[in-house]
Amino acid sequence: MELSLSTYVLDGHTVVQVGGEIDVYTAPKLRERIAKLIDGGATRLIVDLDHVGFFDSTGCGVVVGAHRRARARGGSCSFVIKKESLLKIFRITGLDRVLDIYRTLPDALAGARDKPPPGKQSTTPTDRPTAPVDPPARRGRSWAKHDNRTAKALDHGSNLTEAQKNDLIEIYISGQGIYDLAEMFSVSDITVWKLLREQGLGPAQWP
Numbered sequence: 001m002e003l004s005l006s007t008y009v010l011d012g013h014t015v016v017q018v019g020g021e022i023d024v025y026t027a028p029k030l031r032e033r034i035a036k037l038i039d040g041g042a043t044r045l046i047v048d049l050d051h052v053g054f055f056d057s058t059g060c061g062v063v064v065g066a067h068r069r070a071r072a073r074g075g076s077c078s079f080v081i082k083k084e085s086l087l088k089i090f091r092i093t094g095l096d097r098v099l100d101i102y103r104t105l106p107d108a109l110a111g112a113r114d115k116p117p118p119g120k121q122s123t124t125p126t127d128r129p130t131a132p133v134d135p136p137a138r139r140g141r142s143w144a145k146h147d148n149r150t151a152k153a154l155d156h157g158s159n160l161t162e163a164q165k166n167d168l169i170e171i172y173i174s175g176q177g178i179y180d181l182a183e184m185f186s187v188s189d190i191t192v193w194k195l196l197r198e199q200g201l202g203p204a205q206w207p
């Protein structure tokens with residue numbers, strides 16, 4: 001199933017209705033549409049994901065990027081998510097604590113009206129917040145266990161596309177931990193750490 005996008009203006013808000021599947025192949029199309037709208041002056045954006053049937057880690061990067069891009073330009077970006085299966089992904093990744101998520105479009109419209117747009121924020125690398133890092137034994141998982149996986153997939157990160165790497169970094173900045181990112185993107189912990197260090201993020205050393 002391909003991605004379908006439609007855009008319309010409702011009650012002073014720009015609504016992007018998304019349908020189909022959001023994965024590594026279709027996510028760039030959604031990212032480009034949202035970026036074009038925000039750069040074109042859409043200050044109050046609502047992304048309706050109610051008709052999305054599949055959503056992977058690439059989609060997480062797109063929504064976080066949209067949120068940050070809107071805020072950087074003094075605007076806002078809200079999301080409509082009604083399906084419990086999709087909401088579960090946002091809860092597991094912790095994005096429900098970062099993004100403005102509503103169950104229905106009317107709720108999103110009301111919430112956006114009541115919430116003034118945030119001030120413009122810098123997105124330069126030096127201004128990036130450093131997200132908390134998981135301790136090696138988080139949730140009872142030992143470093144030895146992850147080290148075994150690392151031995152098998154030390155260079156697996158080379159299979160990530162540039163878009164996926166950018167998505168990983170965006171999700172990390174939003175507050176996600178290294179171990180969870182490794183599971184989301186099916187790479188080793190040390191691969192995630194190396195990618196973060198290339199951007200000046202993450203701990204200076206890894207066990």
